[in-house]
Amino acid sequence: MSSAHDYTVINALGGLDNPNAPHSSAAAGKLVQTSEDLTIDARTLADAHASGLTAVNITLGYTMGDLPPYEHTLHEIEVWDALIRDNAADLVKVRTVTDIQQARADGRIGVIYGFQNGVAVGDDLGRIETFDRLGVRVVQLTYNQANHLGDGSMAPENRGLTPFGRQVVEGLNDRRIMVDLSHSGENTCLEAARISRQPVSINHTGCRALADLPRNKTDQELRLVASRGGFVGIYFMPFLNTSGHASAADVVEHIAHAVNVCGEDHVGIGTDGPVTSIDDLDGYREQLAEHVALRSAAGVGAAGERSDTLPFVIDLRGVDQFHELVRLLEQRGYRSERIEKILGRNFLDYAARVWRP
Known part of the structure; x- marks a missing residue:
């Protein structure tokens, strides 16, 4: 039986944080989480290494609130640059596919x-070039609500992109930045x-054919994204x-299900967690109701x-989450080549199709 350490593990959306630290965003139950709420301490790094994680797409910049x-997003980039500098023995900033491959070779985490919201672009397409220069490699167009680029998954009108949103997609293409459609409306x-x-x-995301909720994607969406060479990450x-x-x-x-719809070359993982x-857990449950109510009142929650x-x-969290997923996929009858693709190679291949060498 293999473990996550046998593979390149890339979390297409996750986090680096010790949520048990007193001032962490998870412990405090804050509605608006910033990078300054994170605690990247010895436990955070040790757990990440033990999990087999190779690289993770973290959320920085403006999401809600x-x-x-724009100004907050620039500040967040500065905060993360400092975090990586301060932990250079364990972390490396990823700009290219080679950076991820080198991180694995060096025993570091990429x-x-x-972003999980493209609103920081404002009305200035030139900001996309600024974000590119500062090392942003993924831009999710919308969060759950509508913004000036398009409708999110909870926007009832389901109107699609705005004219400016189409220009932003073109601008992201020009800079070879991933266009992420998580949280978007259909x-x-x-x-x-x-x-x-x-x-x-x-x-x-998840698959709406299995759980009919707006945050999950229809087979039509999954199939179209895959058919054009894209990537789909399943969350936990x-x-x-x-x-x-x-x-x-x-x-x-x-x-x-995603493999059946998209093919095994286009599916991976994006846990949406650290x-x-x-x-x-008992203490966390006590504050959860208030946090969910705040999200709902602010109009940013999801059905x-x-x-x-x-x-x-x-039952799929913590240090063992990727190791356990490997075990469950093996139990499902998946061969090691398919597991390798799901754990990280598909994201790496997708990144090679989008990012600059």
């Missing part, structure tokens, strides 16, 4: 800079996939089961979020 989007996703000159991705989130209580078995089922587990839905899969 009252902070000035950090991919990504028409936004379909339109962006059709007009993009380069393959696009859905870095963290409650939306994988309409009960709100997703299990490791649900993760495997969604991966299997490696280090929350130790005090399927409830006071009793943990934002992770309880």
Whole structure:
């Protein structure tokens, strides 16, 4: 039986944080999380190494709230640059596929800079060049709500991209930055996939055919993204089961469905969570209801979020999450070549089709 250490493991959307630290975003239950809330300590790094993680697309910059989007995003990039400098023995900033390959060879963890909301572009397409220069490699067009680029998954009108959103897709293509359609509305996703000159991705999602919730993608969306050379990452989130209580078995089922729809060369993982587990689950549950209520009141929550839905899969978390996924995929009958693709090679191949060498 193999383990995650036998593979290149790339989390297409995840985090580096010790959520048990007193001021961490998870411990504090903050609605708006910033990079300054993160705790990258010895445990964070040790857990990441032990998990087999090779690289992770982290969320930085503006996602929601009252902070000035562009200025806050530039500050967040500075914060992450400092975090990586301070932990250079363990972390490396990723700009190219070679950086990920070298990180694995060096025993370090690659950090991919990504946005979960494109609103920081503002009305200035020149900012895309600035983000590119600063090392941003992934831009998700929308969060759950609508923005000036297009409709998110919870926008009832499902209008697709705006005219300016189409220009932003073109600008991201010009700079060889990934266009991520996670959280997007169905028409936004379909339109962006059709007009993009380069393959696009859905870095963290589930399959709506298995759980009919807006944060999951229809087979039409999955198939179109894959058919154009793109990538789909399956998350470890409650939306994988309409009960709100997703299990490791649900993760495997969604991966299997995505493979059946997209083909085995286009599916990977984007957990939407860190490696280090929350130790005090009872305490966390007590504050969760307030956090979900705040998201709902702010209009940024998603259908399927409830006071009793943990934002992770309880039996597929922590240091063993990737090792356990390997075991479950082997149990499913997947050969090592397919597991290798799902764990990271498909993301790496997709990145090679989009990023500069």
